[in-house]
Amino acid sequence: MTVLDLLGDAPTESPSEVPPVVELRGTARQFPGDPPVHALHPADLSVGAGEYLSVVGPSGSGKSTLLNLLGLLDRPSDGEYLLDGIPTAHASERERAALRAGHIGFVFQAFHLLPHRSVLENVLLATIYSGVPRAERRDRAVAALERVGLSHRLDFPPTVLSGGERQRTAVARAVVSQPRVLLADEPTGNLDSESSEAVLELFDELHAGGLTLLVITHEDDVSARAQRRVRIADGHLREIA
Amino acid sequence: MTAVAQRVPRTDRFGPRDLLAEAAAGIGARPGRLILTILGTVLGIASVVVTVGLAQTAAGQINKQFDAVAATQAVAKPATNRGFNGNERALAPLPWDAPDRAERLNGVDAAALVAEVDAGDREITAVPVHDPSAPRVTSPTLLATSAHALEALDGRVVQGRYFDEGHDTRGDRVVVLGVDAAQRLGVSRVDRQPSIFIGDRAYQVIGIVDGMVRRTDMRSAVVLPMGTARTDLGLASAQELHMHIAVAAGPVVASQLPTALNPNAPETVTVQAPASTSSVQQSVQADINTIFLALGAVALLIGGVGIANVTLLSVLERVGEIGLRRALGATRRQIAAQFMVESVVVGLLGGMVGAALGVAAVTIVSAVQSWTPILDLRMVGVAALAGGFIGLLAGLYPSLKAASIEPISALRGGV
Numbered sequence: 339m340t341v342l343d344l345l346g347d348a349p350t351e352s353p354s355e356v357p358p359v360v361e362l363r364g365t366a367r368q369f370p371g372d373p374p375v376h377a378l379h380p381a382d383l384s385v386g387a388g389e390y391l392s393v394v395g396p397s398g399s400g401k402s403t404l405l406n407l408l409g410l411l412d413r414p415s416d417g418e419y420l421l422d423g424i425p426t427a428h429a430s431e432r433e434r435a436a437l438r439a440g441h442i443g444f445v446f447q448a449f450h451l452l453p454h455r456s457v458l459e460n461v462l463l464a465t466i467y468s469g470v471p472r473a474e475r476r477d478r479a480v481a482a483l484e485r486v487g488l489s490h491r492l493d494f495p496p497t498v499l500s501g502g503e504r505q506r507t508a509v510a511r512a513v514v515s516q517p518r519v520l521l522a523d524e525p526t527g528n529l530d531s532e533s534s535e536a537v538l539e540l541f542d543e544l545h546a547g548g549l550t551l552l553v554i555t556h557e558d559d560v561s562a563r564a565q566r567r568v569r570i571a572d573g574h575l576r577e578i579a
Numbered sequence: 580m581t582a583v584a585q586r587v588p589r590t591d592r593f594g595p596r597d598l599l600a601e602a603a604a605g606i607g608a609r610p611g612r613l614i615l616t617i618l619g620t621v622l623g624i625a626s627v628v629v630t631v632g633l634a635q636t637a638a639g640q641i642n643k644q645f646d647a648v649a650a651t652q653a654v655a656k657p658a659t660n661r662g663f664n665g666n667e668r669a670l671a672p673l674p675w676d677a678p679d680r681a682e683r684l685n686g687v688d689a690a691a692l693v694a695e696v697d698a699g700d701r702e703i704t705a706v707p708v709h710d711p712s713a714p715r716v717t718s719p720t721l722l723a724t725s726a727h728a729l730e731a732l733d734g735r736v737v738q739g740r741y742f743d744e745g746h747d748t749r750g751d752r753v754v755v756l757g758v759d760a761a762q763r764l765g766v767s768r769v770d771r772q773p774s775i776f777i778g779d780r781a782y783q784v785i786g787i788v789d790g791m792v793r794r795t796d797m798r799s800a801v802v803l804p805m806g807t808a809r810t811d812l813g814l815a816s817a818q819e820l821h822m823h824i825a826v827a828a829g830p831v832v833a834s835q836l837p838t839a840l841n842p843n844a845p846e847t848v849t850v851q852a853p854a855s856t857s858s859v860q861q862s863v864q865a866d867i868n869t870i871f872l873a874l875g876a877v878a879l880l881i882g883g884v885g886i887a888n889v890t891l892l893s894v895l896e897r898v899g900e901i902g903l904r905r906a907l908g909a910t911r912r913q914i915a916a917q918f919m920v921e922s923v924v925v926g927l928l929g930g931m932v933g934a935a936l937g938v939a940a941v942t943i944v945s946a947v948q949s950w951t952p953i954l955d956l957r958m959v960g961v962a963a964l965a966g967g968f969i970g971l972l973a974g975l976y977p978s979l980k981a982a983s984i985e986p987i988s989a990l991r992g993g994v
């Protein structure tokens with residue numbers, strides 16, 4: 339089994355029937371203060387199933403703020419955010435946790451792997467919260483790690499892995515429970531160019547397999563890998579033609 | 580929803596098994612710290628188990644003494660010295676009315692003289708069987724007692740009755756048989772008024788007795804009233820005055836009895852009475868128990884604070900992990916439950932280790948003292964569970980703290 343098998347072919351339905359995976363409707367985030375910080379000005383964005391989108395912008399431009407909103411880790415102070423057609427801005431914490439578990443896969447700059455658990459256990463962690471049937475968890479996790487080329491590292495602690503291997507473990511964890519969208523915040527920020535390339539190739543393959551990807555970066559060559567690019571500056575979102 | 584999302588059924592979302600597994604992994608990640616964490620609880624539970632266990636064992640020991648005849652038995656004998664020929668001889672015989680004198684004392688419930696009677700060459704036989712061809716069996720021993728021997732010696736009547744003061748003073752020719760003697764003499768019923776012979780004199784058997792735990796030899800003896808033994812067999816004196824006394828009356832009886840029996844020469848009487856389990860000793864024991872229990876409670880408090888501290892520390896250390904779990908879809912409640920269970924399991928571990936150590940300590944102390952260790956197993960179970968309860972209390976604050984962590988800020992640091 340491979341992740342490509344798991345993810346299956348791209349959806350066959352025509353786009354008009356299917357709501358976008360990610361849809362921002364005048365979504366804004368400001369942090370209270372004196373003066374208040376407008377980290378994200380009201381933004382509209384629609385990402386369809388299977389799209390590969392990058393958000394590029396300099397440090398402090400509001401990229402992480404945007405990703406936290408998209409990942410349901412934070413609530414917009416204004417506007418609505420629909421995930422897979424489901425309105426989330428005023429959903430309960432419980433619903434939002436369930437959506438995070440089932441619809442979203444995260445890849446962070448700092449990997450966020452548990453140091454005391456093996457590579458396999460780290461991937462299994464995602465299946466626990468997303469509710470993958472217990473009997474399928476191990477097979478899926480092993481398949482996901484195989485897919486990212488780490489089947490020989492299943493029982494290693496992440497602390498002995500290289501940065502590239504750690505990030506690939508994190509990617510395996512992000513896709514193991516078949517999210518609707520993969521959100522990556524500076525996924526190559528802590529990697530050398532070779533490891534970065536391996537991770538970006540992985541993203542290309544996942545995209546080819548039909549996964550919706552949204553990658554946030556400050557590097558232009560990383561953002562150039564995406565099919566569609568959005569620039570963010572001072573909290574303003576602008577599509578790059 | 581589209582086909583892709585439906586592919587993975589969402590059935591087993593963080594069930595109890597997952598909760599336990601995650602908690603176990605969290606605890607197992609730092610084994611060295613675990614030992615330090617449970618130390619306080621271990622000591623607290625162990626000291627409580629030891630205190631209660633030793634108290635129970637000691638109580639069992641005291642009960643055993645009371646159960647044993649010793650606690651309610653006193654015996655008076657004539658004092659002796661060594662004569663010129665090296666034989667022990669009594670300084671003065673016990674008076675014949677010694678039972679009456681003894682029973683007038685406070686704390687003496689019943690008293691009876693007991694004497695071994697020398698039958699000389701008289702044979703003790705049963706009627707009517709006299710078979711010259713039968714092998715000669717040794718005669719049963721012959722004893723004489725005063726009237727209240729049944730009460731004084733803790734005996735009981737199997738058949739018929741024991742003789743009374745009337746038989747004694749009149750010197751009636753009646754006997755009571757111990758069960759073994761009755762069997763040997765072939766006497767099974769007394770309602771037909773059977774007789775036995777001592778020499779050529781017939782004595783009516785009026786009862787069969789058993790028990791006599793203070794003089795078990797009486798079960799295999801033929802027992803005469805004291806007066807009868809004096810007139811018929813020339814009994815000169817009694818050897819022992821047996822008394823059934825009230826619990827804790829021993830010291831009083833021991834001090835008063837010699838004067839009561841022989842006012843002019845109390846030194847001619849020696850009394851063996853149980854020393855009281857002194858109330859002072861008991862209250863000292865109670866004090867020690869209180870001190871140990873208090874120490875145990877303090878240790879448990881420290882143990883609880885220890886668990887709370889370490890759990891809180893671990894929450895702070897694992898902020899990144901908490902943020903990650905929230906990002907992976909954990910609810911606040913699931914995060915709280917995980918740390919709660921970790922804390923309870925740590926407490927339970929401490930409780931079980933402590934209870935085991937406590938049981939071991941009680942067993943070792945008992946073995947050294949050759950006591951019978953008595954431990955209520957339910958108490959041991961409750962002690963182990965108490966550890967879990969301490970863990971529960973200790974885990975409350977850290978768990979709430981963990982649940983209140985915001986994923987965004989948590990994820991800004993590393994794991």
Ligand SMILES: Nc1ncnc2c1ncn2[C@@H]1O[C@H](COP(=O)(O)OP(=O)(O)O)[C@@H](O)[C@H]1O
Binds near residue numbers: 376398400403
């Ligand atoms: N919790 C917060 N409170 C106040 N200001 C914040 C908070 N989080 C982010 N900001 C501000 O919002 C802006 C965008 O931040 P961020 O999204 O982290 O930028 P990026 O990820 O693009 O570097 C920055 O000016 C930052 O200081």
Ligand SMILES: [Mg+2]
Binds near residue numbers: 402
């Ligand atoms: Mg950022």
